[in-house]
Amino acid sequence: MNKGAKKTLIKLVVAVPLMFAFGFALVPLYDVFCEITGINGKVFQSEYSDELVTNEGRPIALQFISTNNENMPWTFKPSEQVMKIETGKYHTATFYVKNTTNKKMMAQAVPSVAPSNAAEHLKKLECFCFEQQVLMPGEDAVLPVKLLVSNDLPSNIKNIILSYTIFDITDYSDEAMAHNLMDME
C-alpha cells in the first residue's frame, strides 16, 4: 500500500468511532436543545425569582390531564380539571395518587406541555415529576406542583394544558435491578 493510501485509510478509520460517538452525543444535544427551546414539554426545575412576580398579569386557564401508562394500576388524577390562574403569580396545583395494589410500588410521572411554545414560559418551582414516588400497598398521597406562568406568555395563548403520564418503574428501582442481576447469575 502506498503512503497516500495509508493516510486516507487512517483518516477514515478514525472517522468511524468519531461518528459512533456522535450518535451518542446526539442524546445530550437533544436534551440541551429541548431545554433551551422548551419543546417536548421538558420543563426543568427553576429557582424562585422576584422578577417574575407581577400584579399586572392576565387570567389564563390551566388544564390538567393525567394518564396511566399501560398497566399502571394506580389511581392518578388532578384535584381540579381546570384552574383559573393569573400570569406572574405562583400557584399550587395538586394531584391525587393511590397505590391500589397490595405491593410496594415506585412511580415516575413524565410531564408534557401544550402548546409547546408555552413551555418556556412555564416555571416550575416544585413538581412531583422531578422525583420518584414510592407508595406502600393501599397508601395514597396528594402531590403538589408549584408553578408560575411568566407574564411574557404570548398573548394568543389563553389556555395551557399540563399533562402527566405516570409510569410504573418498580422494576427499574435500584433494589429491583440488583434483584434482577442476582436472578441472571
Added chain:
Amino acid sequence: MSAVIENHHDDHHHGPAKGITRWLYTTNHKDIGTLYLWFSFAMFLIGGAMAMVIRAELFQPGMQIVEPEFYNQMITLHGLIMIFGGVMPAFVGLANWLVPMMIGAPDMALPRMNNLSFWILPFAFFILLSSLFMEGGAPNFGWTFYAPLSTTYAPPSVTFFIFSVHIMGASSIMGAINVVVTIMNMRAPGVDLMKMPLFVWSWLITAYLLIAVMPVLAGAVTMMLMDIHFGTSFFNAAGGGDPVLFQHIFWFFGHPEVYIMILPAFGIVSHIIETFSRKQLFGYSSMVWAMLSIAILSFVVWAHHMFTVGLPLAAEIFFMWATMLIAVPTGVKVFNWVATMFRGSITFETPMLFAVAFVVLFTIGGLSGLMLAIVPADFQYHDTYFVVAHFHYVLVPGAIFSIMAAVYYWIPKWCGNMYDERLGKLHFWLSFVGVNVTFFPQHFIGLAGMPRRYPDYALQFADWNMVSSVGAFLFGFSQILFLFIVLKTVMGGKKATGQVWEGAKGLEWTVASPAPYHTFSTPPKID
C-alpha cells in the same frame, strides 16, 4: 523474441484458484464483486418471497393466509433484507467489479478487508433470518424499528436483530473505506478527479455517506441493546428518556441511507444513457455537483420523516424547505439525462430500456416525495400507502432497475457472453408493467386513507389492493426469468467483443471480454 519476454513477465499473473477456496480466500476484486452480486440476488429473491406473502395476504380484505404477528415479521424482514441485503450489497458488488477497472487500478486498495467485508454478510443475514424460527418470532416492529416498540415491546429475538445490524454495518463501513481509499489513491495517472467516470464519482460520495452514518446506526442499535439489557433509559420515558429521540437518531442515519441507495444508480444510468444515445453526457461537472449537493443536503432533512411527532413550527418549516431544495439538484440530473438523449441516435437495448424507465419512474417517485415534503399535506399522507408507493417508486424502478440495467450492461464484460436480447426485453416489459401495476394504485389507496403496515383493510380499498397484488405477482415471478437470463448468459451465448457496445467509452471497455482475472497490473496510458 519479445513475446517470450512478456510471457516470462506474466508468470506471477496466475489465474483463480480452484474449488470452493477460490471464493473463501479470494482477494480479487472481480471475484468479490461476483460474490456480492450473487449474494444480493439471493437476498432479493428471499425478500421478494416475503413481499409475495404480504401481497397475497392483502389480495383480499380480511385475514386469509397468515397470522397478523407473522405478517408484521414479514414486513419487517422484507424491508431489512431488501435494503441491507439486496440493494446495498448489489451496489458494493458493482463497485468492486467496476471501480478498479474504471480508474485503471489493478485491484481494490485493501483486498483482504474486502474479503472480510463480504464474508461477514452471510452470517449477518443467517442470524437475522434464523430469528424467524425463534420463540416469539422474528423482529416485528417494521424496518425502522422505532423504540419503544423495538425495545420494551420487542420479541426476544431483537437481540439477534441488533447483532446482525452491527455486522451489516461493519461490512458496509469496511466496504466504504475500501472504495474511498481505492478511488483517492489508486487512479491511473491521467484519471483526474474531474475526469473520473460518474459511477466512480457516485460511489465516492456514497462511501463518504456510509462512513458518516453507518456508525450512527450502530450507535442507535447499541442504545437499544443497553435499554433492553442493561437498564438504561435512552428511549424509555419512565426513566427520563425519550422515544422521539430514537426517531431523530434513526433518521439522521436513515435519510442519508436513502441517498446511499440511489446515488450509485445515478452513476450507472448516466453511463448507460450516454452509451446508447451515442453522445457525450450533456453536463459532466453539473452531474458531479448535483450529487455532492444531494449528499450534503441529505444531512439536514431527516426530520421530514417525523413531521407528525410534534415538532415546533419553525423546525417543520425548515425541514420542509430543505427537503424541497433537494428537488433542485435532482432536477439538474433528470434534465441532464433528458438532454443527453435529445437528438442522440438512440437504440433501445435492454440496459437502455431499464435506464429510460429509471428516469421516468424515479421522477414519479421524486415528485410524490415533494408532495410528502409539504408539511400540512404530510399530516394527511403520513403512514399511509401513499408513502409506501413513494418509496417503492424510488427504490424498485429506481435503485433496483438501475442494478438490473447495470447487470445487462456489464454482464458481457463480466462473463464474455452476450445475454439473450429477446429475453432481456421480455424481462424488462414484464418488470415495467408489473412494477407500475403494483405501486401506482397504492398512491390512490394511500390518498384515500389506507394506513400502511396492517394485514387487513377496510372494504373500500379492496379493488386497488387486488390490482396491486396482481402486479406484484407479475413483477415477482418475472424475476425468475431474470435469474434464468443471467444463468444462461454465464453458461454461454454469443461472444462479446472487448468494447461490447458501439457507443461505450471508458477504461473497462478497453480490456478483453470476459475481463481477465487481473487487469491494469501496469497502469493504462490515458490521452
